[in-house]
Amino acid sequence: MLKPEKGKAPGRCPAGRARLGRAEGWPASQGRRGRQGGGERPPGGGRVKRHTCRAALRRFGPTLAAAEPEGRRRRSPRRAASPRSCPAAPSSSSSAQAPQPRRLRRAAALARRAFSMLQWKKTVYKSVLLSFVLVVAVTVLQRGMTxxxxxxxxxxxxxxxxxxxxxxxxxxxxxxxxxxxxxxxxxxxxxxxxxxxxASTWDVTTTNCTVNLNFSKDDWFKGLEPNFKQFLLYRHCRYFPMIINHPEKCSGDIYLLIVVKSIITQHDRREAIRKTWGQEKEVDGKKIRTLFLLGIASKEEERANYQKLLEYEDRIYGDILQWDFLDSFFNLTLKEVNFLKWLSIYCNNVRYIFKGDDDVFVSPNNILEYLGDQKTGHLFTGDVLFKARPIRKKENKYYIPNALYSKPHYPPYAGGGGFVMDSPLAQKLHKVSETLELYPIDDVFLGMCLEILKVTPVAHAGFRTFGIVKNKNSKMNKEPCFFQNMLVVHKLLPLDLLKMWDLVHSNLTCSRKLYIL
Known part of the structure; x- marks a missing residue:
């Protein structure tokens, strides 16, 4: 019978204690559970030491195997005979106990979870980085950029x-x-x-103008007249290709550039202007040049024939600028913005610009006399209208619906029959015009641009865009002595213009110099 050595702490042998007890004849109640119930310890009193346990297993291993039942011996023959079933003896250099199996499993589970989380984060980071690279690559390819x-x-x-x-x-x-x-x-x-x-040349080569249907289903749009619907659907189309261009018109130093709005069918008006106030000449060293602004014929069946006649006219005079948009009342604003762009590209040496209609009387000499006393910078002079109200009567040519312009008054603007501006201001008007939506009335549109620039147009009594007097039947509207002192008078048709020009420049004797105020 084994006894614990004196002076040393007794040890346990949980794996072989019961079997060893049975082999030595111990009661079954003196095993692990028997002691918990108050059973006696094995003979000799104290606990069995671990190294004593291993020695006992080596000595009594065969006896234990023979004493166990058949079923139990089949289940664990190696465990009874092997010393591995006995826990390792604690090291003498350290009194710390080995970690329990449950803690080991928990630590291992936490380690596996941390490792799995790290792998997941790496995958997410890689996916985000790859997505960013793909977005950058697609953006570069779409923009056609390096x-x-x-x-x-x-x-x-x-x-x-x-x-x-x-x-x-x-x-x-x-x-x-x-x-x-x-x-x-x-x-x-x-x-x-x-x-x-x-940008030193006209860079618009194709007409890429598609309809804008963003507001076509709105109630305010459905209540508009067809011509306003057409204008709003294509209002975003601003610049068009040039069919006829003459950049050489601005070569050299030009003191006064006369620009006339005309349409392709009014050849007789252009011819009358070339013979009268539109003559290109030089007065006291100041060069005067003339240009006509046109679109294409509005009627498609007449377009080809009129275009051939216009090209022949241009070969003779070389003073036409033509763009690829229809000539119509609402497209007069297109002539305005396209001309301002053309001027900013080709005419850096022009000092003053006169812009008017093709049914007016103009005195270039009086304009030169007026400009001689002016300083360039923000000059804009004409027949200025202040606090003009938008016309709400549908039968009027200048009717504007409230949905298009809701303010009670227009900004100050000069009547489109004719006005004078200097080149620096024209350059600024071009830049400002690109920030505004187009407006059907070209005169008012320029007034809106001037309002943004904080430039107030100057009213001059010599600009008569409504005639010498507003009464069209008055004889004063046909009196040459009044025309002799005017800068611009509206309205004269070609035959009337030719007659009035001859009268004013003949040996005309007037009793006194007249000023119509």
Missing amino acids: PNQFLQGQQQKELLSQEPVKAQKRDNVLSVANNFWKKELEPVTKTAKAMVKQ
Whole structure:
């Protein structure tokens, strides 16, 4: 019978204690559970030491195997005979106990969970990074830009934002796209210079004007007249290709550029103007040049024939600017904005611009005399209307619905029959006009631009866009002595214009110099 050694703490042998007890004849109640119920300890008193337990297993292993039942021996023969079933003896260098199996499993589970979370985060980060790279690549390809330009594109974006983009085709887009994979990339500064250089010519080559249906289902739009619906559906179309162009008209120093709004069918009015106040000449070293602004014929069946006649007319005189849009009343604003763009491109050496209709009488000499006392900067002079009310009567030519303009008064503007402005102000008007929605009445549209620039047009008594007097039957409207002192008088048809021009420039004797105030 084994006894614990004296002076050493007794040990347990949980794996073989019961079997060892049975082999030595111990009662079954003296096992682990028997002690909990108050049973006696094995003979000798204290606990069995671990190393004593292993020695006992080596000694009594075969006896234990023979004493166990058949079923139990089949289940764990190796456990009874093997010393591995006995826990390892605690190390003498450390008194710490080994971690319990439950804690080990919990620590292992936490470790596996942390590792799984780390792998999931890596996958998410990789997916986000890949998505960002794909978005950048698609953006670069859609814009037709080089990667270098995409990263440094802020300066280039500012340059592009200064140019109109509607109804245009720009040549540099294809050139950049073709050079996408070249190793040697041009600096952004060179590209910017190329864009500025491109603006020196008319860059609108195609008509890309589609209908805007964003508000076509609104109730206020459905109640408009057909002509206003047409205007609003295509109001975003601003610039159009040029059919006839004469940039050489602005070569050299031009003191006064006479610009006349006309339509393709009114050849007789243009001819009368060329023979009278539209003559190109030089007065005291001041050059005067003339241009006519036109669109295309509004009737399609007459368009081809009128276009041939216009091209022949232009070959003779070379003074026509023509754009590819219909000549109509609402498109007069298109003539305004397209001419301002043309002027900013080709006419940097022009000092003053007179702009008027083709049914007016003009005295260039009186205009030159007036301009001689003016200073350039913000000159805009004509027959100015202050606090004019929008006309709400549908039968009137200048009718404007409340849905299009709801304010009670228009800003100050000069009547479109004729006005004078200087070149610096015209350049500013061009830039401001691109920030405003087009308006059906061209005179009022210019007044809106002037309002943004905080420039008030100057009223001059020599501009008579409603006749010498408003009574059309008055004899004063046919008195040459009154015309002799006017700058602009509206309205005269070609035969009346030719007669009045001859009378004013004949040996006309007037009793006194007349000023109509």
